[in-house]
Amino acid sequence: MDLDPLLLSRIQFAFVISFHAIFPVFTIGLASYIAVLEGLAFRTQNPQWVRLSAFWTKVFAVVFGMGVVSGIVMSFQFGTNWSNFAQASANFLGPMLSYEVLTAFFLEAAFLGVLLFGRDKVPAGVHLFAAIMVATGTLISTFWILSANSWMQTPAGVEFRDGAFHVISWFDAIFNPSFPYRFMHMVLASFLTGSFVVAGVSAWYLLHRREVDSNRKALSMCLWLILIIAPLQAVVGDFHGLNTLEHQPMKVAAMEGNWETESGVPLLLFAWPDRETQSNIMEIGIPHMASLILTHEWDGVVPGLKEVSPEEQPVVPVVFWSFRVMVALGLLMIFFGISGLVLRIRRKVYTSRWFLQSMRAMSITPFLAVLAGWFVTETGRSPWLVYGMMTQAEGVTPSLTGGMALFSLIGYIVVYALVFTAGVYYLFRVLQAGLEDDGTDEPDEQSERPMRPFSAAHVKFEYEPYPGIGDDMDSDPTRKGGN
Amino acid sequence: MQTFDLALIWAVIIGFGIIMYVLMDGFDLGLGILFPFAPDEEARDVMMNSVAPVWDGNETWLVLGGAGLLAAFPLVYSIFLPALYIGVFLLLAGLIFRGVAFEFRFKANTSRYLWNWAFAGGSMIASFAQGAVVGAYIQGFNTEGLVYVGGAFDWLTPFTVLTGFGLMAGYALLGSTWLILKSEGYIQDWAYKIAMPLLFVVLVVFAVVSFWTPFVDDLVRDRWFSTIQVIWILPALAMFCAYRIYRSLKMRREGMPFVATMGLFIFSYLGLIVSRWPYVVPPNFTLWDAASAPESQLFLLLGLLFVIPIILVYTAWTYWVFRGKVRADAGYH
Ligand code: HDD
Ligand code: HEM
Ligand code: HEM
Numbered sequence: 001m002d003l004d005p006l007l008l009s010r011i012q013f014a015f016v017i018s019f020h021a022i023f024p025v026f027t028i029g030l031a032s033y034i035a036v037l038e039g040l041a042f043r044t045q046n047p048q049w050v051r052l053s054a055f056w057t058k059v060f061a062v063v064f065g066m067g068v069v070s071g072i073v074m075s076f077q078f079g080t081n082w083s084n085f086a087q088a089s090a091n092f093l094g095p096m097l098s099y100e101v102l103t104a105f106f107l108e109a110a111f112l113g114v115l116l117f118g119r120d121k122v123p124a125g126v127h128l129f130a131a132i133m134v135a136t137g138t139l140i141s142t143f144w145i146l147s148a149n150s151w152m153q154t155p156a157g158v159e160f161r162d163g164a165f166h167v168i169s170w171f172d173a174i175f176n177p178s179f180p181y182r183f184m185h186m187v188l189a190s191f192l193t194g195s196f197v198v199a200g201v202s203a204w205y206l207l208h209r210r211e212v213d214s215n216r217k218a219l220s221m222c223l224w225l226i227l228i229i230a231p232l233q234a235v236v237g238d239f240h241g242l243n244t245l246e247h248q249p250m251k252v253a254a255m256e257g258n259w260e261t262e263s264g265v266p267l268l269l270f271a272w273p274d275r276e277t278q279s280n281i282m283e284i285g286i287p288h289m290a291s292l293i294l295t296h297e298w299d300g301v302v303p304g305l306k307e308v309s310p311e312e313q314p315v316v317p318v319v320f321w322s323f324r325v326m327v328a329l330g331l332l333m334i335f336f337g338i339s340g341l342v343l344r345i346r347r348k349v350y351t352s353r354w355f356l357q358s359m360r361a362m363s364i365t366p367f368l369a370v371l372a373g374w375f376v377t378e379t380g381r382s383p384w385l386v387y388g389m390m391t392q393a394e395g396v397t398p399s400l401t402g403g404m405a406l407f408s409l410i411g412y413i414v415v416y417a418l419v420f421t422a423g424v425y426y427l428f429r430v431l432q433a434g435l436e437d438d439g440t441d442e443p444d445e446q447s448e449r450p451m452r453p454f455s456a457a458h459v460k461f462e463y464e465p466y467p468g469i470g471d472d473m474d475s476d477p478t479r480k481g482g483n
Numbered sequence: 484m485q486t487f488d489l490a491l492i493w494a495v496i497i498g499f500g501i502i503m504y505v506l507m508d509g510f511d512l513g514l515g516i517l518f519p520f521a522p523d524e525e526a527r528d529v530m531m532n533s534v535a536p537v538w539d540g541n542e543t544w545l546v547l548g549g550a551g552l553l554a555a556f557p558l559v560y561s562i563f564l565p566a567l568y569i570g571v572f573l574l575l576a577g578l579i580f581r582g583v584a585f586e587f588r589f590k591a592n593t594s595r596y597l598w599n600w601a602f603a604g605g606s607m608i609a610s611f612a613q614g615a616v617v618g619a620y621i622q623g624f625n626t627e628g629l630v631y632v633g634g635a636f637d638w639l640t641p642f643t644v645l646t647g648f649g650l651m652a653g654y655a656l657l658g659s660t661w662l663i664l665k666s667e668g669y670i671q672d673w674a675y676k677i678a679m680p681l682l683f684v685v686l687v688v689f690a691v692v693s694f695w696t697p698f699v700d701d702l703v704r705d706r707w708f709s710t711i712q713v714i715w716i717l718p719a720l721a722m723f724c725a726y727r728i729y730r731s732l733k734m735r736r737e738g739m740p741f742v743a744t745m746g747l748f749i750f751s752y753l754g755l756i757v758s759r760w761p762y763v764v765p766p767n768f769t770l771w772d773a774a775s776a777p778e779s780q781l782f783l784l785l786g787l788l789f790v791i792p793i794i795l796v797y798t799a800w801t802y803w804v805f806r807g808k809v810r811a812d813a814g815y816h
Pocket of ligand 3: 013017018145146149371374375379380381382384
């Protein structure tokens with residue numbers, strides 16, 4: 001069997017970046033949450049905010065650390081596997097990535113130290129400032145990297161000459177047509193991730209009656225946020241889709257599973273798009289809905305995949321199904337946002353077991369939605385690397401052989417599997433220990449170690465079951481009243 | 484408008500970035516290499532604590548180096564990385580393992596030895612890979628048009644194996660002199676004891692590489708032996724640094740061995756650059772061939788000039804905060 005270096009490189013890129021991506025989406029959301037907690041602590045002097053902030057900062061440290069190591073890998077992927085693309089697009093992507101390092105990574109590294117270890121070392125105001133700077137750093141990072149990615153989706157402000165892209169307008173290139181939508185969508189996705197994880201963990205603690213007062217506060221905050229931004233995300237997503245229809249019509253055709261350009265297209269709920277026959281094997285849909293959503297007209301014309309030759313079509317089933325997974329999860333999030341409000345009005349939000357259990361389960365969904373979303377975006381772009389200007393086949397490293405690509409792919413899978421099982425395992429230890437382990441028994445030495453993500457979480461690595469967990473709630477020392 | 488040579492400015496900036504990375508990550512990689520040979524577990528704690536606060540920032544220079552090369556000299560990025568494909572993978576795997584080892588080792592009880600090995604192994608592989616990159620650079624690359632056309636293992640020759648081990652020895656020397664500076668008692672004694680043989684190994688490799696290089700490449704031979712004779716000042720200065728290391732180790736001075744080792748690195752590095760100048764992808768491409776578009780170089784330069792000083796201030800501040808001797812108990816738990 002012939003090993004195809006292009007296919008293997010695509011799989012490898014998808015693997016390493018999907019892996020990397022799950023950490024940043026969480027840290028971006030969590031960093032802002034911590035900044036808010038610090039702000040509340042500063043304003044109200046209420047120690048509960050400090051405890052919540054200290055706890056979530058520990059979680060943040062672990063996830064951030066894993067984001068760093070997986071991110072270092074990313075910055076070399078363009079050169080190793082996509083060297084023709086790197087060479088051609090360096091005039092634009094090079095400055096973008098460099099600015100990300102200069103304006104975001106160094107800023108994060110600098111203030112992370114103060115945030116993690118400086119609570120007793122610097123005045124409260126400086127500590128708050130550090131928290132805000134770290135949050136700002138993650139958003140700046142999002143800005144540059146999404147500008148780079150959006151430019152690959154909807155290139156603008158450049159011309160192609162002498163085998164390379166040359167920037168003729170920095171403004172047009174950076175603020176390319178899909179960037180504002182993608183940036184909004186991704187920032188909201190990160191906030192959703194942050195709030196669902198915090199809400200899920202708090203719900204889990206509440207089920208076990210641990211640190212009830214603080215965790216209620218956390219859950220409540222997150223539910224308010226979800227109530228607002230989950231529907232907002234759907235609206236932004238709708239605009240995003242309309243914009244994509246304008247610039248990448250074949251991607252939208254694939255999302256809708258629509259082969260023929262026609263009017264009054266149904267919204268397919270279920271279908272099996274088949275590239276061989278260029279049609280759907282069985283489909284269930286709501287008549288005219290797709291036309292209505294995409295063109296805001298009952299009989300609007302929606303482009304079909306057959307407008308381009310099969311080689312130029314994206315991998316339809318992946319785009320089609322990933323899109324449905326994302327939207328379904330988005331709707332589920334809206335549902336839980338509203339349920340939270342209803343239960344809150346009925347004063348049952350902290351006690352309803354089914355709700356708390358469901359929130360716990362929901363904490364995984366934003367990660368799935370984010371990955372599904374990126375699969376729509378990225379596979380929907382293929383066969384293009386820079387949409388309409390450069391294909392994946394043109395971008396791949398010429399000297400790369402199938403054997404080399406397979407070697408590194410397997411290598412990354414093995415390395416990540418080892419390192420990250422350990423990391424995730426450790427994260428669960430931190431969650432297990434909970435807010436009660438607030439580190440106050442650990443004296444100052446820790447505070448002298450800035451720039452060191454994990455050490456903020458001084459929990460032993462091996463499993464030590466938390467003493468207070470169990471069905472016997474009365475034995476829980478932290479139990480406070482309850483209902 | 485083109486009154487100054489942007490490519491030249493960028494060459495200086497990238498050159499500065501690389502030596503910053505080599506010096507800063509060099510000593511913490513070096514400690515990793517020495518790790519298995521440390522007298523006991525307490526010494527290992529001291530070694531790790533002495534670099535724990537700063538290694539993360541040190542590695543950010545590597546990320547900047549990668550992104551900066553892409554921005555300023557994309558050809559270097561797009562030829563080196565494919566040519567060194569396997570080596571780059573090993574380098575990254577090494578950096579990942581040693582990065583997480585910092586974090587997990589102190590949290591582990593029974594599994595601690597695993598993270599010891601992850602730290603040592605990761606550091607060794609990463610150092611070797613970096614040394615091999617230097618060797619591969621001296622060797623030159625097989626290119627056609629603007630792309631690399633050689634095989635996956637072209638870079639792996641006896642010469643690059645030598646430079647790989649050479650850099651490992653160099654980093655180990657840097658690590659041991661750093662440890663002299665940061666430790667006391669029996670740990671410091673141990674560091675003194677190993678620094679001397681390491682210096683010897685480094686000098687031997689240095690000599691062999693110097694004699695070998697002219698045979699690997701004509702340009703270098705030409706340069707050293709006919710055209711630019713002043714070049715000899717650089718190895719002379721490097722030798723002087725080596726002598727200073729030797730003397731200060733004998734006299735058990737604390738700061739000088741480290742400073743002189745940095746000097747040794749800097750002058751060898753300058754020697755390498757001068758021998759190869761202005762080729763950045765030997766044997767075919769000079770830095771002007773490899774440069775990105777001037778408007779891109781300028782666009783990034785403006786931001787860089789503004790931000791780099793701030794980063795330097797911050798870095799210096801961190802080292803200031805963590806100045807002084809390190810003890811085993813003054814770090815993690
Ligand atoms: C939406 C956000 C986002 C996306 C799409 C990406 N990243 Fe990322 N990245 C971040 C957001 C981020 C972050 C939040 O800023 C991280 C997480 C942990 C950290 O240190 O910063 C980060 C870390 C991080 C690091 C380590 C920085 C350090 O040493 O401190 C590198 C080198 C990269 N990323 C590079 C990339 C590349 C080349 C990407 C795409 C091809 C990429 N990231 C996608
Ligand atoms: C509920 C309604 C939603 C709609 C209508 C929607 C719409 C879209 C569309 C059309 C795209 C592709 C744009 C393109 O490739 O050009 C996209 C991408 C994406 N979606 Fe959604 N989305 C929704 C919900 C969500 C949710 C809940 C999340 C995560 C929490 C999410 C995360 C993402 C991500 C990460 C991408 C890829 C990056 C991007 O292109 O912005 N989406 N979404
Ligand atoms: C952070 C979340 C991201 C995820 C989860 C993601 C996911 C993916 C996936 C699944 C593929 C495979 C597509 C295919 O095989 O057709 C891919 C390819 C690719 N993506 Fe992304 N992507 C992300 C962000 C980015 C960013 C920010 C960039 C660039 C700045 C980028 C550049 C690329 C490139 C160069 C490829 C390879 C060519 C291709 O197959 O399309 N991606 N990505």
